């Protein structure tokens with residue numbers, strides 16, 4: 001296993017397109033880093049440069065201490081799992097997993113060694129019952145696991161995943177997501193995982209690197225990205241439903257500060273007001289869950305935020321909660337800014353609407369004035385032109401990422417302890433099995449022609 005370091009990495013394609021622009025990223029030994037961003041932002045390009053399938057135009061790539069810019073892919077010892085993983089349809093699951101081992105003539109592995117390695121991978125991936133089957137007879141999730149098994153047996157220094165789950169349906173994706181996360185913890189293997197699905201990004205990674213048009217925006221734990229985003233882009237890209245952006249200007253009178261917005265005047269604390277001072281316009285970032293029906297908020301909590309009156313234009317009842325929509329009508333200039341932002345994020349047109357998450361118990365109705373409470377202690381203010389977050393607290397953010405690091409270590413220890421226990425329990429059974437069960441997985445001679453292994 002090894003760390004991976006990217007120092008000022010650039011990629012300019014032959015046609016002159018500058019796809020990756022000075023990326024600096026250090027991935028610690030055993031760390032799970034997610035690369036996320038809208039389509040075309042350079043995620044695959046970056047990953048392919050790490051694995052060696054694409055030349056690096058400028059900068060240094062290190063695996064461990066070794067600079068590997070000019071090292072051939074096969075000598076980098078990285079295992080890559082692609083979106084369109086190719087299994088060999090005429091080979092059994094066993095042979096598919098064993099494939100890279102047989103391909104590696106230098107290692108000169110005996111048949112027993114190959115069997116042992118495949119057995120270990122298949123136990124981990126719960127493929128033991130399917131080893132003799134052909135890929136055509138497997139479910140999508142099982143096939144995905146075979147592809148991963150092939151990466152595992154290689155004992156690579158790191159795993160690189162390029163949207164490995166995007167071919168699967170939503171349910172299976174959720175299941176595989178959990179499996180990948182657990183497997184990564186158990187193996188403690190350095191991993192880079194590319195996705196444009198922000199749920200995958202938030203749930204899988206120790207740290208998430210957000211990329212926009214070839215430039216790294218922020219690298220932090222999911223919590224830090226969510227609570228202390230560095231700019232409008234990260235704030236809007238991370239979280240679902242997305243953060244609302246509301247144009248506003250500050251009005252201060254006798255020590256009372258309000259953000260005057262198209263949906264009403266929102267009183268804000270001094271600290272937030274300071275960030276907006278001297279500016280004609282700011283974007284207020286409000287996550288949907290910052291809102292609540294004021295009549296359901298207890299007195300203690302009420303004092304942490306403010307109450308303003310508004311009319312909901314639309315209400316969606318989802319059973320466990322409801323989404324209250326507040327449409328507004330911004331200036332044409334603001335409208336353009338919002339729609340440019342939506343384009344950058346690859347999102348649907350950002351409609352000028354504030355989405356609020358209200359308790360399912362709330363009896364508010366659209367078209368009548370309602371009192372909404374909003375947690376103003378958590379709002380962020382952004383410069384609408386540069387996108388900079390004017391209220392970011394870097395120390396609070398760093399603390400969140402530090403805590404995530406500790407939690408990661410705890411989970412790795414726990415997963416590995418569990419694995420040891422399982423192994424000890426299983427040891428007895430396996431010796432018995434081995435005596436009576438002389439499985440022959442031999443598929444020698446089955447055409448392995450014209451195929452190329454990945455990585």
Ligand SMILES: Nc1ncnc2c1ncn2[C@@H]1O[C@H](COP(=O)(O)OP(=O)(O)OP(=O)(O)O)[C@@H](O)[C@H]1O
Nearest residue numbers: 013015017019038039040041042043044045046196
């Ligand atoms: N061989 C190439 N020559 C020129 N431009 C390329 C080449 N390959 C990719 N690009 C461009 O580089 C940019 C980054 O492409 P890349 O495949 O890395 O995006 P991505 O972030 O992986 O997107 P997606 O989420 O759609 O997979 C895109 O604008 C793409 O059009």
Ligand SMILES: [Mg+2]
Nearest residue numbers: 043044045162
């Ligand atoms: Mg891609």
